[in-house]
Amino acid sequence: MSSLAQSAAQSVVQSVDWVAIAPPTIAAVVGLLVLVADLFVDDSKKVLLGWVSVTGLAASTLALLPLLDGDRSTFCLTGDANVCSYTADRFALVIQFLVLGGALLAALLSMTALKDAKRELPEGEFWFLLLSSAAGAALLPASRDLATLIVALEVASLPAFALVGIRHGDKRSSEAALKFFLSSVTATAVSLMGISFVYASTGTLYLTEIADSIRQVDGQFHTLAQAGVVLTLIGFAFKTAAVPFHFWVPDTYVGAPLPVAAYLSVVGKAVGFSGLILVTVVALPSYADVWGPALAVLAALTMTIGNVGALRQQSTRAYSAVRLLAWSSVGQAGYLLVPIAAAAYSDDAQKAIGSTVAYALMYAAVNLGAFAVAALVARTQPLNRVSDYRGLYAASPVTALLLGFFLLCLAGLPPGIIGLFAKVTVFSAAVDAGLGWLAVVMAVNVVIALFYYLQWTALLFRAPEREPEKHRVPAPLTAAIALTGVLGIALSGAPQLVLRFSDAGLF
């Protein structure tokens, strides 16, 4: 009798592989801890919360290490062990590393920003929101069913709205948050509708099962399934800030505290494109003829509009540095989409996806580096105009050289070798898939982008307008700049470290 009950229980109760889900879980648990601890910690000791959060993020990044030896899955169907909701395969691990590492760097930037804000930002809430958003973003690449995917997307997004609007009484901040919230919610709603269409035509939410059953959709449901595919993509395209869902980006980045903008530019994008990859390549490979051309056109539009937008920024306008980085991140999102579009045409979709992942890793390191330097400059020049960077070399040579390096990496020109080779992999994915026109559009965009990146770089080395003042750089900010700088330079010496993902299968 008891043994019967046991086996019945076994068939209903799942065993959970805690090691596999450790990375997002640690982030979430530390977030909750910080929120509770905030109630009991003195105002003078609030800085401890920051260090706890940074440690938590570092711990969840380290929790990826034991997972390296092989694929693990958990939350599987009791009937079929091959169909799981959570899979920690190479793809998931790489994106989790990117997301958690990005969040860690953003947290380092936030430490200084919170300190400089002198208690105007609620610290406990800030850290809680950042950590829960990071947990959601880390959950997303590992989720393998549409429901988990949407839940993860929302867990990553909802705290982000609050983070953007966290500056109490700041009109710009609240307006940015509202803009971000309204457009994001619309996109999610559309996405949910798409998922319901896909569910209606296939009868399952598991990605691998969708891939199988959507092939045999009844002829009458064909249109429904197609509409479902397109609508589902919209939600993720929004997160990636692909055109025409990019309007929120510049205002949101300017309105948000700088570290949050840095976080959104890297982690937010990672959420978007990893969701896109999962939906397109894993769940809907048979609909490549629908999403392939759509993504290719989206990529071309996104990079062109993003780069032209960045080109039009006037360097003397207030917040033009962040605005320029915002527009350039839209342009970069276009490059990220190119290999995903190429996956539709290529025989080896995994290789193409690897190019996106490699590019994203490069982009994350150098873009966060650029934001870190921007955060440093913003401490003395709160308006953060591009023209404020004039003569930075005279004031602090190392910072200026590093910013120049980061910008040239983004532009893809030596000495930013890793930027150059990351672009080469994206180009080669496009050429390999026969998307010659897209490669040419991208080539033109690289030239446009060079113009504004190099203009900014050249400004760093001009003679300063006034005597440079020396400032002590806070330790967390130094750590963030140094970390990204070392990463960028190490990758330039050994590009294979990230480019190997473009060579091997990730799933």
Added chain:
Amino acid sequence: MIDINESVMQFLLAFVVVGPLLGAVAALLPAPPGLKGKSPEQAVLRHGVTVTGAVLIAVIVLAVGFDHDHPSKMQASTDISWIPALGVRIHLGIDGISLPLLVLTALLTFLCALYSYFKQQHQRLAPGAAGPSPKAFVSLLLLLESGTLATFAVLDLLLFFLAFEMVLIPMYFLIARWGGEQRTRAAWKFILYTLLGSVVMLLGLLLIGIKAGTFDMVALATDNGRSLTTSVQVIAALAVGIGLAVKTPMWPLHSWLPDAHTAAPTVGSVLLAGVLLKMGTYGFVRILLPVTPEGLTTFAPYLAAFAVVGIIYGSLACLALARRGAKGDLKRLIAYSSVGHMGFVLLGIATMTPTGVNGALFANIAHGLITGLLFFLVGALKDRTGTTDLDTLAQETGAALYGKAPRLGGLLAFGAVASLGLPGLAGFWGEMLALFGAFRPADDLNRPAFLTFMAIAAFGTLLTAAYLLVVVRRVCMGAVPQESPKLTDVQTYEFAAWTPLVALTVLAGLWPAALLGLTDPAVQQLLAGGTR
């Protein structure tokens, strides 16, 4: 000549590429104690001379140790895997085609560093000679040297692209920071043109690499285009050709060059004309000729036609600039003359015959020596008179350089005469051979068309002679006014920087076999496909 251990040769070649890079980083650091010199400026410029000098010595040792009996064989080659994901290998090596270019690059860069060092020493005595920091200058110069040397030493398509791009940023800053009037615009024009060309080139290189399955230039050359279909070859040759043609520059893609030269500082002009332009023509010979022979055959007549138009266009532009009252700038004039000279190089390549290609390579080196010298001389003239405007210089009667500064005038006349291709000097042989090549182009090319090109190009040499003689008359000759101040004649340090160029110009003119003996076997092999 002298037998040097292969691993020493390998090390030297690697040093030649990496050394300047390390030197560029070191230039930015504060000088170590004991090497501080009289001032930080002096110390860092001396550092530049030391590093470029060491590189020059290494290159000379390489040239001495080079097996001159087998110039078609890749020597001192290193082949290490770097980025397996992309199939990029650090594959270095030199043969008879790249060795002369390496020597030229190392020599010109060293002379530029030397010239800058002594010029600073000289100007330090004169008050008000404050420019942007020489620290950055030396660092950029070394970065530039590393990029150009790497271009000629690498044997991997993607590495070639990397080296090709590496020169853009330093050159941009050299023009934009140390240049003359309109420097910002000129620097932008330079970098945007070249970058647009080189990203298109990247697409072509990727197409070749993906379709042929390797980026290795030696393997691709051995394959001689057999694993590429004709349509792939045509597309790749077009894409790569555009990138290289912008750099060369080929008419009508040349319009960045006159602006860049006019605005660039003396050292920038010397390196731009002497070395950077060669990267384009080297790419034609090293990549397009052996890897996509069918593609190049398709475009050879057009290439030759554009080259010939470039020759005529460059000469006519120079004639117009040299006219009295045209407000012609001497630097601009030499830049246009470069368009014409590079036209001969392209014509030689377009014939796809050993004669023509050898001529092209010879003209390449000759142009580097002679134009480098001319830019040095014009720079010196500008330092003395404060202008390069022909009308201001010559006024009514002529600048009378022979009278005011006889040595400078003599050297300028020598440079002009060498540039117009006087037999016995370096300029002659390359253009001669290029024309010979056009007389009997490769079998599958249209001979009547090439004969026409040859006739027009020969007419171009006459025009070249015409404008250079006009320049000599207006700048060097003329009556010396009684009360006019004497110009400083050539200084010792200037002699030191210019004599090697003069000597090599004469040597190459009198003993062309020294150079042709190196290039010819390598060219024969590239055209036939494969390396031994």
